[in-house]
Amino acid sequence: MHPPPATANVRVRRAESSDLDDLVMLEERTFDSDRMSRAQYRRHLDSDSALVLVASANHRNFLGTAVVFFRKRSRVARLYSLATQPETRGKGVGTALVEAVEAAARQRRCRALRLEVRTDNHGAIRHYERLGYRRIGPLEQYYQDGAHGWRYEKLLD
Numbered sequence: 001m002h003p004p005p006a007t008a009n010v011r012v013r014r015a016e017s018s019d020l021d022d023l024v025m026l027e028e029r030t031f032d033s034d035r036m037s038r039a040q041y042r043r044h045l046d047s048d049s050a051l052v053l054v055a056s057a058n059h060r061n062f063l064g065t066a067v068v069f070f071r072k073r074s075r076v077a078r079l080y081s082l083a084t085q086p087e088t089r090g091k092g093v094g095t096a097l098v099e100a101v102e103a104a105a106r107q108r109r110c111r112a113l114r115l116e117v118r119t120d121n122h123g124a125i126r127h128y129e130r131l132g133y134r135r136i137g138p139l140e141q142y143y144q145d146g147a148h149g150w151r152y153e154k155l156l157d
């Protein structure tokens with residue numbers, strides 16, 4: 001049986017510099033390669049072309065994060081990173097983060113959101129497909145360790 005829906009309790013806010021320790025710690029817990037450094041996160045926090053979001057719920061201040069990039073003159077936004085704390089997975093936090101990213105992209109008048117995912121990341125692929133993302137192309141040896149990826153896209157209306 002599924003646990004009760006958690007999405008309703010999830011709050012998504014913009015990350016601040018006080019989140020840097022949590023952002024770096026989650027990055028290290030989550031990804032073995034292609035990690036974002038503290039300096040990169042710090043730059044994204046101050047950038048107009050990036051948005052770093054943080055999810056919290058039920059008095060827990062840091063349950064996950066999403067990073068999205070925007071480009072001037074492009075109506076396609078890029079979901080660059082998505083991660084939730086391992087012990088809170090399957091409770092809707094990832095969904096709430098993706099929905100917040102989509103809302104932010106719509107607000108910036110983007111017509112689509114794209115992302116890349118490793119071909120062996122079955123959990124994330126299922127998650128994105130359930131949220132309406134469609135595979136639009138292969139990415140040969142895309143990752144630092146030589147792994148292949150897929151590019152996905154969702155058209156925003």
Ligand SMILES: CC(C)(COP(=O)(O)OP(=O)(O)OC[C@H]1O[C@@H](n2cnc3c(N)ncnc32)[C@H](O)[C@@H]1OP(=O)(O)O)[C@@H](O)C(=O)NCCC(=O)NCCS
Pocket residue numbers: 002003004005006007030081082083084085088089090091092093094095096116117118121123124126127130
């Ligand atoms: C991919 C990832 C971000 C998903 O985050 P999450 O918080 O588990 O996401 P959700 O809970 O919203 O959804 C995941 C699953 O829980 C289920 N779920 C969603 N809301 C739920 C709820 N309220 N109650 C119970 N289950 C729920 C969904 O059905 C989904 O199941 P399925 O994908 O097996 O069909 C997370 O697994 C993660 O951080 N993975 C490691 C990093 C990673 O791979 N990032 C993506 C790189 S491209």
